[in-house]
Amino acid sequence: MARQPELLIPASSLEVLKTAVIFGADAVYIGGEAFGLRAKAKNFSMEDMREGIRFAHAHDVKVYVTANILAHNDDLPGVRKYFKELKEIGPDAFIIADPAVFEIAGEICPEIERHISTQANNTNYGTYLFWWKQGAKRVVSARELSLAEIKEIREHIPEEMEIESFVHGAMCISYSGRCLLSNYFTGRDANRGACTHPCRWKYSIVEETRPGEYMPVYENERGTYIFNSKDLCMIEHIPELIDAGIDSLKIEGRMKTALYVATVARTYRKALDDYSEDPKQYRKNMPWYLDQISNCTYRQFTTGFYFGKPGDESQIYDSNTYVKEYTYLGIISGGKDGMYRIEQRNKFSVGEIVEIMKPNGENVEVTVRRLVDEEGNEQESAPHPKQVLYVDLGSRADMYDILRRAEP
Numbered sequence: 001m002a003r004q005p006e007l008l009i010p011a012s013s014l015e016v017l018k019t020a021v022i023f024g025a026d027a028v029y030i031g032g033e034a035f036g037l038r039a040k041a042k043n044f045s046m047e048d049m050r051e052g053i054r055f056a057h058a059h060d061v062k063v064y065v066t067a068n069i070l071a072h073n074d075d076l077p078g079v080r081k082y083f084k085e086l087k088e089i090g091p092d093a094f095i096i097a098d099p100a101v102f103e104i105a106g107e108i109c110p111e112i113e114r115h116i117s118t119q120a121n122n123t124n125y126g127t128y129l130f131w132w133k134q135g136a137k138r139v140v141s142a143r144e145l146s147l148a149e150i151k152e153i154r155e156h157i158p159e160e161m162e163i164e165s166f167v168h169g170a171m172c173i174s175y176s177g178r179c180l181l182s183n184y185f186t187g188r189d190a191n192r193g194a195c196t197h198p199c200r201w202k203y204s205i206v207e208e209t210r211p212g213e214y215m216p217v218y219e220n221e222r223g224t225y226i227f228n229s230k231d232l233c234m235i236e237h238i239p240e241l242i243d244a245g246i247d248s249l250k251i252e253g254r255m256k257t258a259l260y261v262a263t264v265a266r267t268y269r270k271a272l273d274d275y276s277e278d279p280k281q282y283r284k285n286m287p288w289y290l291d292q293i294s295n296c297t298y299r300q301f302t303t304g305f306y307f308g309k310p311g312d313e314s315q316i317y318d319s320n321t322y323v324k325e326y327t328y329l330g331i332i333s334g335g336k337d338g339m340y341r342i343e344q345r346n347k348f349s350v351g352e353i354v355e356i357m358k359p360n361g362e363n364v365e366v367t368v369r370r371l372v373d374e375e376g377n378e379q380e381s382a383p384h385p386k387q388v389l390y391v392d393l394g395s396r397a398d399m400y401d402i403l404r405r406a407e408p
Contacts, residue, residue, distance in 0.1 A: 007249055009029075025061055065094055094109070094113070125152065139161070139163065166252055171230070260328075271285070295325050344389050369394050372390045
């Protein structure tokens with residue numbers, strides 16, 4: 001019998017973790033302030049991590065903590081201290097790439113599961129079996145694997161061993177995310193969490209005897225974005241993912257907004273639940289999934305390596321810009337006197353038409369009637385990011401509902 005896969009959602013902050021939980025995650029993965037591969041993300045303090053784990057567990061959702069840097073000698077004392085702190089907080093698993101970090105985690109926190117990051121280049125069943133023998137519960141497949149290869153891995157590993165695979169989000173141009181470009185160009189090591197994303201930069205060729213004369217790599221006068229991959233999206237292929245024996249469907253995006261997380265979590269949650277209930281219902285609702293998944297920023301979609309090696313169509317050569325259909329305005333975090341509290345994220349004004357995005361799949365169009373600041377002063381607009389406001393929407397909203405505005 002096919003397994004019911006876990007939906008694993010990223011979170012960059014406590015607010016986003018709560019959003020992921022409410023909008024349908026089975027598990028959330030987060031990073032602390034050290035030893036993860038998203039040093040530029042907000043990340044979690046120990047206090048926020050403790051609160052986030054408490055909140056998730058109260059909703060029967062698991063939390064995994066990334067510690068997936070490729071460690072250098074001077075990292076190891078700090079790694080040991082870090083795991084001692086995490087032991088007291090009690091996440092459900094660690095996501096690790098480096099063998100030394102893996103051993104330290106097992107020594108200090110033997111009661112906490114260890115999962116092997118995609119950074120460890122997990123491309124065959126022999127590698128999976130190696131990590132199983134070392135004590136790993138789960139291995140994250142390399143993004144270079146096809147569904148046929150993953151299915152073959154499942155046939156060669158123990159039934160209780162778990163496979164986790166990315167199914168949605170940005171694709172790194174490097175091999176399983178191990179890239180040297182950032183370090184080479186800027187001195188910031190992608191494998192220690194400080195990637196500057198040079199794969200999204202605009203490139204041209206310069207002939208060395210003619211410095212300053214830029215020639216396009218591709219037939220486009222603006223140059224070309226030669227490393228710029230489309231985003232992965234497997235919402236149309238839930239049956240194939242399940243058939244391959246994948247236990248956890250992982251969404252990329254540990255630097256994304258709450259709107260992105262809510263949109264992707266809600267869409268994949270409904271798709272998984274629909275397919276579990278009735279495959280015909282899943283196929284019938286495909287237009288809704290495709291419409292909703294495009295409501296957050298993305299770089300066009302591809303199925304990556306799942307159905308064979310991608311060709312030219314998987315790259316974007318003329319720009320590095322996102323498609324953006326909605327703007328994130330804030331999350332409902334309370335209310336009083338018929339108005340709802342938000343910490344505003346982007347500008348909006350009285351009289352504007354916005355949407356209340358609900359975890360159950362509803363999108364309710366409303367008009368902003370009033371805006372009031374914390375001191376009770378009326379405002380015509382909300383121009384300042386992170387300003388706390390109370391908004392009259394003329395309609396019911398609930399805790400953790402998201403406000404968004406459609407873009408023309």
